Amino acid sequence: MLVLVGPSFAGGDADYQRLSQVTGMVAYDLRSRLKPGMWGLLKALADEVEAQRLAASLKAAGLPVVVIAREVATDPARPIVALKGLRVEGQALTLELRERAMEVPVAALCCIVRGEAQVGKGGARSAGSATSSATFRAVVPDASDLQVFRESSPPIGFEAFATADLHFHSVPWIARIDARSFDFRSLGIAAASPASALDTLVDRLALLGRIRVDRAARASSIASFTQQAGRHMTPHPHPVPSAQGAPMSQRAREISGDERFDPYSRVIGEAERVLAAQLAATAVKA
Secondary structure, rough: OOOEEEOOOOHHHHHHHHHHHHHOOHHHHHHHHHHOOOEEEEOOOHHHHHHHHHHHHHHHHOOOOEEEEHHHHOOHHHHHHHOOOEEEOOOOEEEEEOOOOEEEEEEEEEEEEEEEEEEEHHHHHHHHHOOOHHHHHOOOOHHHHHHHHHHOOOOOOOOEEEEEEEEEEOOOOOEEEEOOOOHHHHHOOOOOHHHHHHHHHHHHHHHHHOEEEEOOOOOOOHHHHHHHHHHOOOOOOOOOOOOOOOOOOOOOOOOOOOOOOOHHHHHHHHHHHHHHHHHHOOOHHO
């Protein structure tokens, strides 16, 4: 279980002192894990009861804390699907997916995770580890040796591009805006670069939905955990979901992913959902 501290954590001396008193951790360690304005991983615990007990103590001390399962990072039931276009009409969004358009209320938006996806980067590591001793055993390589060498040689390049993931309150799947191919002009957005156009759109959606934009994929302590989790994940293609979360088509599959950014995005989206539910429950009690 992952015990996460939310972005409203102020990061003052008194805040770290309270954390130290509850957790028994030293201030230096806490400061390296938790920074104000972003989600941070306080602890990863195997025992759910222990994680919930720690979270309860932190909440009692007035700290923004959620607990989520570590499996969320690589959960195949949380597919990431490509968003080709988007229409905004009042308080409604029309998501243009690969095979159909889907209308959702703006209120369904939970958060946006803005970052950079690097497709193919993980493949270089995994391919390089598959080298056989046959690659080096022969002084004069035969045909089989050459084939092993070709298969074991890692790819030298990968694609990096600006991206933004839209997370929703009621469904686990994620709609991804790829700045390289998204239709910004239909929204009247003209910018010097696709990344700038993406930032403009993200800011508009955040203002419209009054939601948070996470831009800490490189700085948050969660990224270290999700990168390790991503290295061990097995690709699971998924159908594009319908508005109710059910498969829409067996032909439309999950997009190629990034072993670091994808798990990070899933964790942040779930953390925001859990936190929103906690705040709503607190408001009802009040």
